[in-house]
Amino acid sequence: MDGTTGTIGITYQAQDKLGEIVYVELPEVGAEMSQGGQWILIHSVTTFPKCRVLPTLRGGVTLEVFCPVQDASFTFHPELGPSQGCAFWPLCDECGAVESVKAVGDLFCPVSGECIEVNTALEEDASLINSSPYEDGWILKMKLSKPEELDDLMDEEAYQAFVRTEDS
Template sequence: MALTSVFVRCLSSRLRPTFRVLEKCKSISKPLHPTIRCARQLTISSALESDKKFSKDHEWITTEGGNGTIGITDYAQEKLGDIVYVQLPEVGDSFDQDSEFGALESVKAASDLFSPASGEVIEVNSLLESDPALVNSDPYGEGWIVKMKLSNPSEIDDLMTEEQYNKFVEDLDE
């Protein structure tokens, strides 16, 4: 199995590498990148994942400096299938927590997007207009949807942690 396949598998499984993958990473003597080895990449990715909060509508949010970046979860994009269109709000639009702020269309279905927190849109991911499949290929990175200036940052406290969200979706699939 090629090293890149092993690393992609690590990332695609929500950054929960198996012992087999870790064993392969341990055996790598040549760095993937001149300054980064496999084990370090896994550590960095895991740290980035931990600050996300999740809604029951399958949106995620990260916050920094009173602003939030919002996207849909890996679970949601998998259930929707190949995303072919993203309806984005306008910069300056304001939304209350749990209100609809856009929509996704896939080859299988359409789904409304709901804001996990109240705020004003300060940026939209314009890359999604020409490449909506970024939501599928990188839902926690380049596939983000909007950035908002949060009007009530304490609303984030009511959202689920990654562990709580994983349990929530496990219960949905039963």
């Protein structure tokens, strides 16, 4: 987070499960999105373990809002829609989808706000999500309209516990 601007991407665990990402369709700059899905807030990329190489989503950067999905080979950001998440599960808008060699999954907004920037490098090399999810593989940056929604997100410890539960 940088003030009220957050970087959004996929977690290391998510990209690891999805596999190689081959395509990304980015959302429109200026698009308004609402909170939802099972996302986590990472306060420091350096303190988040890079288990199984992957996502924290999806983003790299100093920041810190990411979505747990597996390795992705295709990432696209479709129209808005309801969440099918489970850990953090309010109704929300889709801010994209990830397609990999193993699966396709929707990405849901962790917070409400306006898309102010997209990572166009993913259009040329979607595998950046796999190789550098926290730095070069981020998906979008948002200007938060409701910063208090950050309080609804899992912290690093809760996310790791969630991942252990999912893996068992």
